[in-house]
Amino acid sequence: MFYSHPVFRPPSERDSLLIQVTVGCSRRSCTFCLSSLVRDAYVRDRDSVLADIAEAGEKYRDTTRKVFFLSASAIAADTATLVAAAAKCRELFPNLRSISSYAHSLDVQRKSDAELSEIAGAGLGRLYIGIESGSDAVLRFVRKGGTVRQIEQACLRAADAGITLSCQVILGLGGVRLTREHAEGTARLLGEVSPHYVGFLNLMVVPKTRLEEDVAAGRFELVDNDQYVDELETMIEGIEPRRRPIVVRSNHPSNYLSLAGTLPQDRESLLEAIRAARVGAARFSEEFLRNL
Template sequence: MKDIKCFEQGPIRPPSEAYSLLLRITRNCPWNKCEFCHTYKNTKFSRRPLKDILDEINTISEIKDKITALSMENGYKGEVPLQFIRQIYAGDFTEAERSIGAWLYASAKSVFLQDANSIMLPNNELVAILNLIREKFPKVERITTYGRSKTIAKRKSFEELKELKKASLNRIHIGFESGSDAVLKLINKGTSAKDHIDAGKKIKAASIELSEYYMPGLGGRRLLKEHALESARVLSEINPDFIRLRTLVVLPMMSLFKKIESGEMELANEVEVIKEIRILIENLNECTGRIVSDHMLNLLPELEGPLTDKQRLLDILDRFLSLDEHVQQHFRLGKRAGAYERLDDMNDAETYKKVEAALQNVLSTGPNALDNAIYEIANSFI
């Protein structure tokens, strides 16, 4: 299968789009100034010609047809089971073919349109892309993309969003980060709380699912409470389908690092961040969506569920917060080292013993050793 050319893919997608076909319809980020974000640093935003994108969808469709035909020939009835995807990865296939094979293996039900703000494309282009996806891949159930609140608030009308919904755009992921104007300014988000509300309400009114990414820790110690309370106020007004948590980690290559070095921002520790999330959830009112904790930087992945059962979510946070300080340290290290996912995992005596030995080792090397060790591990995740 060497005759089909490759197709272009951008660097990131939301965790929930891990099994989606990634289709790059714009390149990089047109804003590219958020101080906690290094994904597109030193790159330039560009729009891809519509013809190239449509050609690419046709190419992907050809690859899909070829893999399906090969599956039939090999007795897999047009499906891509584990055994067949293993053959594809071990055999003489291009990266594009492997990628489409993996998408088919994952059931080929969703498509994510990259990169950071593809919603900014003119509607006629977006509709042409969505229509061709629907025509070529009729089994696709979900098409999603990233969008900036400012772009949607100022440059997309309700009618245009309705048109996108009709053309099968099911969900928009927004980098909400915070509902506090002070925090948004601190990190140079280029968006206001009002933009978040205008964009969010418009998306919901157009019946498109809305996923808002809240960033625990982003206010640092000084703005911790305001970050949580203002975010709760703004998110309560919007009532998004999903509030997704993605905890802040600051790397030296991020501009925010300079603010920490200069003392303009003081990072909150992990326990303070859990308290911040508690303030957020406690103050969300009449939200009917879900809290999702699907990013590996989050300390408590089990903090997931409908906001209609807010008490359950608060109980998870309170369970962690009520632990003895040493046990909190133990869980933090175990979670970051990959030994634990949930608080209940500490019930495994054998694992507990191993993590405790590692913790004693780390603590014996100095007062900040645990925070430093966790920071190093978290760094390796991003």
């Protein structure tokens, strides 16, 4: 089976069979991201993808319960390939429960409503969308590509097509200058979209990225621990789910503080945990334990 390294997948897909549908990231623009340093980026041809699934079917037929389509935005592959790959997985893995992939909001926006429904119907039923921030100023500064409005529309259209959304937000991504705008805008966006799941990551500066240069040149000042907690608190306080309850997690290894709950019902207990951390009654992760 073909794999292009480095391989990235969400922590919740640790037990998944990984199928390489695309390679790398076609954007490579985001200043904070390790994938921006990886040169190769292309969609694999359909026959190669299907051949890998067939090979996996011989080896892992009964043990495969989850499949994750690599790589940075596998939804960028043409719809026929995604549907064929998902159908092949359903055919060969009798115990399959889910198929998922990362997706950039602009790649979702390129699909019609009918295509999104077809993809969901074929079994690709969960997308991990790195929304990162609900502030246009932050998205522009980190060169994410796309606007808050486009993210919102992409997420709403995918959810309306029956796709489960797991959205990632990066705490600290606005730096000191945009911390407030980042926190308030992201809370607003998450409330509007009401993704089924939200994962909070904490910004880590990856060596050799443009962000590292920005930090060194003084163009970007990292938030400190208190500001990180402020952002998290502002978001938890401000998220008003409009469509469905939102399961929130900050258990990615990049985080200083691990939280888990559902909004709106667990808002008070989540805020209590944040306040306890602020006064030292709960433990922050040591710096050396944080990771991407």
